[in-house]
Amino acid sequence: MSHQLTVAMSESILTLHQRGWSQRRIALELGIDRETVARHLRLTAAEPNPATARTGSQAIPAESNPATARAGSQAILPESAPARSTPDTPGRQVSDCEPYRDTIRDKLDLGLSIQRIFQDLVTEHGFAGSYHSVRRFANKLGVKQEVPFRRLECGAGEEAQVDFGTGAPILGPDGKRRKTHVLRVVLSFSRKGFSEVVSRQTTDDFLRGLEDAFWHFGGVPQRLVLDNLRAAVTTADWYDPELNPRVRSFAEYYGTVMMPTKPYTPRHKGKVERGVDYVQENALRGRVFASLEDENRFLAEWERTVADTRIHGTTRKQVAAQFSLERPALRPLPAERFPHFEEVKRVVHRDGHVEVGKAYYSVPPEYLSRPVWVRRDTRMVRIFDERMKPIATHARHEPGRFSTQSAHISGMKISNVEHGVDWLLQRIRRVGPHSARWAEMVVAGRGAAAGRVLQGLLNLAKRYPSDALERVCDTAATHGADHLATIRKLLERPAPAPEPPPFLHEHPLIRNLSEYGRMVSFHDTEVDHD
Template sequence: MSDQQAIQALAAKGFSLRWISRELNINRRTVARYAAAPAAKCTTEPGKVTAGSGVAETSKCTTPEGKVTAGSGAAETSKCTTPEGKVTAGSRSSCALHTGVIEAMAADGLTAQRIWADLRAVHGFEGSYEAVKRFVNRLKARTPQRVWRVESQPGEEVQVDFMQGPMVVAADGKRRRTWILRMVLSFSRKGYSEAVFRQDSESFLRALENGLRNFGGSTHLLDLDNLKAGVLKADWTDPEFNPKFAAFCRHYGITPMPCRPYHPQHKGKVERSVAYVRSSALQGRTFESLADLNRHLLHWEETVADTRIHGTTRRQVGAMFEEERPHLQELPPSLFPAYQEAQRVVHRDGFVEVAKAYYEAPPEWIGRKVWVQWDGRRVAVLNDRQECLVAHVALEPGQFTRTRDVRAPAPPDPALFLDGQFTRTRDVRGLDGGIDFNIRRWSRKAATLGPAAAQWAALLVERRGAEALRSIMGLCGLARTHRAAHIDAACAKALASAGADTALRLKDIRHLLRAGSSAPSQTQMPFMDEHPVIRGLAHYARFVSLHAGAADPSSTTDNHEHTSQHQDTSPFPAPQRPDPQP
C-alpha cells in the first residue's frame, strides 16, 4: 500500500490529520491534501509515457467524476498512478519544453537557482523557481551521483569540525553556549573533543594543539571547514589562509586541506563522528563549567569511544590507534606561540585591562602606553622596545592580579612572603587578602624594624583588634624617613611608659622620634612596704574591729564603761617619731 492510499484509508476511518501525520511521519499539509481528494485512476497504453512527462497525448486519466482526459489537459485535481506505484500530477510541467537545456546545465553542476536564472534570461522562461527545483530534483533522482570512498594510510590525515555543544549552567543559574572541536584520525578513527566558548583563532589553535598533543604526534594532512579562524577566503584551488593558522601548520608540519563548501562528504569521518559524540556523550547531560565538560569528554573518549568496535573497520578503535601511533610525526619541543597584541594605557591604579581582566604593571608606567601580548595562558606587559616588564597568568573576566616581576627570581624582603603567598602588591582596595591576612602581614613587616616594634604592634593588635591595622601600616611607613633603630627605640620607650590601661597611639611614636635622644624616659620608683612614720595595716584592722563592735546595738556594755575602756586601751600606740636633730 502506498502512502497516499494509507492516508486516505486512515482518514476514511475517522483518524485525525495530526495522528496520521505523526504515525506515517508525513507533513500534515501533505496528509490534508491527500485526505481531502479521492484517489484517481490512470490507464495508459503499455510502453507509453504517463502524464507530466512531457509527451502526454497517449496517456489517459480517469478523474473522480469518471471522465477520461488526456494527460496534457488534465485538471489540477486529477492524479495518475504509474506502473511503479507513484502518483503523479496530471498537469504538464512548465519545464518540459526546456528539458534538454536543463539536463545539460544540471550535468555541468549548476544549481537549480542558477538554472532558473539562465532560463529566464536566455530562453524567456516564465515559470517559478519552485518548478525548476522540482524538475532538477527529479533529474537527480533518476541519475544519482556516485560518492567515492577515500581511505587513508596511518598517520596521513586528521579531519576536524566544530559542533554546537551543550549549555553550561553555573551555580548561579547563568547559562552559556559552548562549541566543541572534534578531531578524528582518518585511519584509526581515534578522536579527540574539546569544548570552548568561542570559535576565534586563539581557541581554535589551542584546541588543535591540545588534540595533537593528546594523539602524541601530528599528521601530514588536515581536513577542515572554511571557518574564518583557519581560512580567510574560501577557494578550493587556491585558498587564503589565516596567517596565524598558516604559521601553526608550519610549526607542526601539517598541510591544511580545506573542503568545498556544502560538501560534508569530503570529511565524512568527522561528520559522522560529530553525530556520535552528540548522541553518546552529550545527550541528556548538563555541566556546571567548561572544565567539567572537558573532563567528561576526555573520560568518555577513553572509556567508551576508544573501546568500541567501529562499524566500518570492524576493529577496536584503541587497537587501531596503537597501530597508527608510530606513523605520526614527532611534535616540536615547544608549543606554538599564538598570541594577540595591542597597546594599552596603564590606569591610575596601576592596572591594564586585557579581555575584561586586570593585570598590574610597574608603577613607573602609570599613565604611559605599554604593549600587551596575551593568549589563553599568559599575559605579558612590554615596553616600546618589546622588552618584558612583567608577566601574569591569564585570568577570568573581572579578576585582578597579584604581580611578581618575572625578572626577579625572589624579592629581597622576606616579609613579602607569608603563608606561602607572595604579598608584594595590593589590589584596588588598598588591601590584599582580607583583614586577618593583612594584620599578620604588616605585623611581620613591623617585626623587621626591631623586637620592640614587633612587641608594640602585637600589643596594639591585642588591645584594638582590626582597628590597629592602619596604625601598624603607619609605623612601617615611618621607615621611609627614619632609621629602623630609631623607630625600635621609640617603640621601647612607648612600651616602658605604657600601663595596663594606657592607649597605644602612633602619634606618641612620632613625638618620640621628633624629640630624638632628648626625649625623657620615665623613672620607675619602687613602692615601700613599711616606714616609721606610717602605721602598719594591723593597727587599722584593730581600729575597724573595735568601732564595728561599738556600733552594734545588742551590746550590753554601757556608754560610760565603753568610753572609759576606749580611753584606757587605744588600739593605736603613739608612733615613735624620730628625735629632732640638735
C-alpha cells in the first residue's frame, strides 16, 4: 500500500475500526490525522483480505484478527479481558491494564512511549482498553515519560539569543588574576556569533555589548531572547517580565523586542547556551590575557577565522555562508548609537527638587515625596515618573546649583512680589484712585524695588477701610511722601471730629422771626373775640 504507516499503527487502525470505533475517535486515540485513518481504511477495504472481512454484525473470530494471527494459519487466542471487580473486594474496579502490568513495566523500562505501548498491547495481546487507560496505568506505576522538547527554528533576521558566561582571566601587573565575563550573542538562523569580554555584568556592560554586536552584524534582529539577567530584568515573570527602564529604552531605540526566557529554563535559549560553551571550550580554555582589550581582540579574530568558517553541527552549513543570507533580513541600524546616560532612581525632596551629581533639579509639585527616574548625559537631565513618562527636562548644571522652572512652583508658594510690579499695581487700582496715585509715585521713584512697598500697601488694605486708606494716600501723595511708614502713621492717628454745621440766620426755607411774632399776635386776638 502507498500509505506511510508502520505495521503496528496499521493493525491498530484496523482493530479499532473492527470494534466499531469512528474514524474521529481512532484518530484522537492514536494521535494521527483523521484523513490518514480514512485513507488507510479505504485502501484496506479495496484489497481482498478475508482476515478483515465482516459479515453483517457478527463478531470477528479470534483467528481472523490479524493482531492475533501467529505462525501462518495457527491462531493464538488473546488474553481474556480482566474482570471489573475482584472477589475479595466486590465493587472495586480493576484497570483493563492490570493483566499486562509486567508487560507495560518492561516496555517502559525500554523507554517506549505510551503510544507505542498501547499499539503493542492492541496488536500483540488484543488489548480492548483505551490509550488513556494505558497512560493512567503507567502513571500509577510511578513512571512518567518526558515529552520531547520542541525545536523552534527561526527565519533570517528574526531572532538572536543572548547570554553571559565565564571568560578567560586577566593577569594584572600585580600577578593577581581577575575574573571576566563573556557576553555571547548568536543569530538563531545562521548561528553567526559575537563575543565580548567585560569585567562586570552591569546594565552598561550589557547594553554596550549588545550594541557592539548589532554594529558588528550590520543590523538588528526582530527580537532578543535573553536569560533573566539582573542587568536587564528587574522582575522575572514568564507572562509579564519587568525590564530595566534603560534596557526598555534601548530596545525601543533599536526597534527590537526583549524576550526574557522562563525562569530556570535554559533550553529556551539553547543556541546561545551551546554558543557560550563553544567559546569557552574552543577559544578561551587554558588562556590568560593581560587586559580586556587583548582578550577582545583575540575573540574578534577567533570569530572571523574559526567560528565563522566552521560547518555548524545542526545546520550542516557554513556559518559565514548562512550569515550572508541573513544579513539583508536584519533591520537597519540607526544613524547614531544609543545615547548612553547615567540613570538613577530618586525620591523628590520636600523642596520639590531631586539631587543628581550634587546638583538639584525641580519637578512638578504633584510628585512631592514620590520616586522618579533621572537620566543624565553630558548635556541634559531628563526626569521620568515610574512608568517612564517624561515629566521634566533641564540643562545639566554644576554641583551645588539649583535648576528651578517656574511651572514647577505651586501657586500657593508664589508670593505677590514674585508676580511683579504691574500685577501689584492692578490689585491696588481696585482699592481706589488715590491709593493707585500714591503707588504709581512709589514705582516711579524706586523702580523694581517698589514691589515690597506695594505688597505692604495691599496688606494695609486688608486691615483698614478703603475710604481711610484713600484719605491718607491722598494726603501722602499731595506732600510727596513715598514711604510706607508715613501711610501707617496717618492710618494710626484718630480721625478728626466732624465740625458742627454753621448756624444759618437766613435761609429760603426759614421764615423771619418777625413773621412768627405777627402770627402769634393774630392768634391771641382771635381768642379774645370768642
